[in-house]
Amino acid sequence: MPDLGEYAFAVLASYGVTLILVAGLVGLTIRQRARVARQLAEVEARMAPRDDA
Amino acid sequence: MSLWEYANPRRFMDTTGWLTPWLAAAAAICLAVGLVWGFFFTPDDFRQGSTVRIIYIHVPAAMMAINAWVMMLVASLIWLIRRHHVSALAAKAAAPIGVTFTLIALATGALWGQPMWGTWWAWDPRLTSFLILFLFYLGYMALWSAIDDPDTAADLTAITCLVGSVFAVLSRYAANFWNQGLHQGATLSLDAEENISDVFWLPLLVCIAGFVLLFLTLVLVRTRTEIRARRLQALLLRERMA
Numbered sequence: 632m633p634d635l636g637e638y639a640f641a642v643l644a645s646y647g648v649t650l651i652l653v654a655g656l657v658g659l660t661i662r663q664r665a666r667v668a669r670q671l672a673e674v675e676a677r678m679a680p681r682d683d684a
Numbered sequence: 685m686s687l688w689e690y691a692n693p694r695r696f697m698d699t700t701g702w703l704t705p706w707l708a709a710a711a712a713i714c715l716a717v718g719l720v721w722g723f724f725f726t727p728d729d730f731r732q733g734s735t736v737r738i739i740y741i742h743v744p745a746a747m748m749a750i751n752a753w754v755m756m757l758v759a760s761l762i763w764l765i766r767r768h769h770v771s772a773l774a775a776k777a778a779a780p781i782g783v784t785f786t787l788i789a790l791a792t793g794a795l796w797g798q799p800m801w802g803t804w805w806a807w808d809p810r811l812t813s814f815l816i817l818f819l820f821y822l823g824y825m826a827l828w829s830a831i832d833d834p835d836t837a838a839d840l841t842a843i844t845c846l847v848g849s850v851f852a853v854l855s856r857y858a859a860n861f862w863n864q865g866l867h868q869g870a871t872l873s874l875d876a877e878e879n880i881s882d883v884f885w886l887p888l889l890v891c892i893a894g895f896v897l898l899f900l901t902l903v904l905v906r907t908r909t910e911i912r913a914r915r916l917q918a919l920l921l922r923e924r925m926a
Contacts, residue, residue, distance in 0.1 A: 633724060635734040641799050645738045645792040646723070649745070652791075653898070656784045660902055664909045671916045678919060 691768035693911045700904045707901040714894030722887035729884075738796045739880075740888055744895035746789035746814070746855075752782030752899060753817065753845070753852040756824075760842035770907070772838035773914065775845065776828050777906035781899055783821035790814060810867040813854035820848035834914070 635642050690696045722740035729736035759775035762768055793811065794804040805811065824844050831837035
């Protein structure tokens with residue numbers, strides 16, 4: 632760990648804020664993707680028998 | 685092969701399906717290498733001390749905050765002119781990413797500004813235009829959420845994007861237009877003989893590549909989700925009508 636001296640708060644807080652925001656964005660993106668894919672698969676499975684008929 | 689083939693959702697899904705994991709891996713590698721290199725293996729700046737390490741997140745985030753809006757502008761123009769739905773959905777998908785990068789740039793700028801300028805915030809041209817860009821991002825996303833009809837939402841948000849582009853351009857060039865602000869001139873410029881020392885420049889370049897790749901990955905994943913969501917809505921409507 633480098634010696635950040637008197638600016639340790641500014642540097643670590645900058646990296647911390649960035650990590651939290653990027654992790655939140657990535658997490659939200661993955662969650663939305665999984666939710667929509669699951670719902671679409673359910674609806675497609677439900678409608679498949681009708682399409683075959 | 686024409687670029688417009690990707691306006692076909694099926695073609696877009698097929699191509700991006702295999703591309704996305706590679707982009708994600710490249711983004712993770714670039715970010716890990718760039719940030720570890722910049723944070724642990726670069727020296728303090730002779731004037732800014734250890735705060736120079738903030739450059740590895742502040743500059744790429746600020747660049748991508750503006751470039752995300754430019755990408756939304758291009759996609760919005762394609763929607764308005766050629767009515768390709770994938771482009772409208774790509775613009776919608778990019779907004780949450782752009783707003784996150786703008787927030788990172790604003791937050792890290794404030795954290796950097798406090799020890800260097802003695803203040804968290806100043807109504808400096810670049811800072812102010814960036815704040816307005818942030819508000820435009822929020823307005824753009826709110827407009828998408830507020831309108832039920834997707835085509836009307838795409839039309840109105842595209843117009844919002846065109847108007848907001850003024851502030852995206854101002855955010856980029858404000859430091860060149862006005863000299864009275866606290867914010868320094870552009871850190872990186874193609875016409876400058878030397879921007880910053882190589883010891884900072886090289887890890888910064890890797891971090892910029894990482895942020896660009898992260899942006900591309902997230903735009904593709906989110907656009908794919910929007911396309912699936914659009915198909916889901918269509919199927920549910922069809923089911924109700926049957």
